[in-house]
Amino acid sequence: MRNHMETTKDEDDVVVAIEKRINARTQKNSINLLYVFADFDKNNRKRVTATQFHRALSSMGYEINAVEIGLLVTKYCDNGEKDMINYLDCLNACAQHPIQKRGTAGA
Numbered sequence: 883m884r885n886h887m888e889t890t891k892d893e894d895d896v897v898v899a900i901e902k903r904i905n906a907r908t909q910k911n912s913i914n915l916l917y918v919f920a921d922f923d924k925n926n927r928k929r930v931t932a933t934q935f936h937r938a939l940s941s942m943g944y945e946i947n948a949v950e951i952g953l954l955v956t957k958y959c960d961n962g963e964k965d966m967i968n969y970l971d972c973l974n975a976c977a978q979h980p981i982q983k984r985g986t987a988g989a
Contacts, residue, residue, distance in 0.1 A: 887956050887964070897957050900950050901976040904939070908976065913942055919969045928970040929960045935967045 889897065908915060918941070920926075922934040930938070932955045939946050958975075960968040 887959050887962065889953070889957050893953055893956065896950075897953050898979070900946065900954060901972075902979040904944060904946075905976040905979045907944055911943075915939075915942070915969075915973055918942055919973075923969070929963075929966045929968045932965050932967060935969060935972075938969075 904915075907913070915938070918938045919930060919935075922930045922938055932951055935954070936946065936948070936951045954972055955965070955967045958967045958969075958972040960966045960971075
């Protein structure tokens with residue numbers, strides 16, 4: 883298990899909302915974010931800096947602000963490195979939030 887920083891329940895709720903937004907856009911536009919992050923991860927360590935993470939998402943049209951990036955970095959920092967985000971862990975978490983289509987709730 884990786885050494886992630888602790889987050890509060892409120893922060894976790896916001897992170898889940900961000901993950902859902904990322905997943906919705908990823909699915910809607912058939913984006914493979916692994917390829918996007920691979921451009922920034924030259925050593926194939928499955929982690930990038932917070933700045934690289936933000937730049938990668940922004941380059942693909944994701945609307946995400948610095949506060950949201952900060953929360954994702956806190957949740958998915960790798961080995962306690964406060965400026966490094968394990969994008970693989972983050973993307974896997976995003977994928978856990980299926981998109982619910984209108985009219986299918988409770989079906």
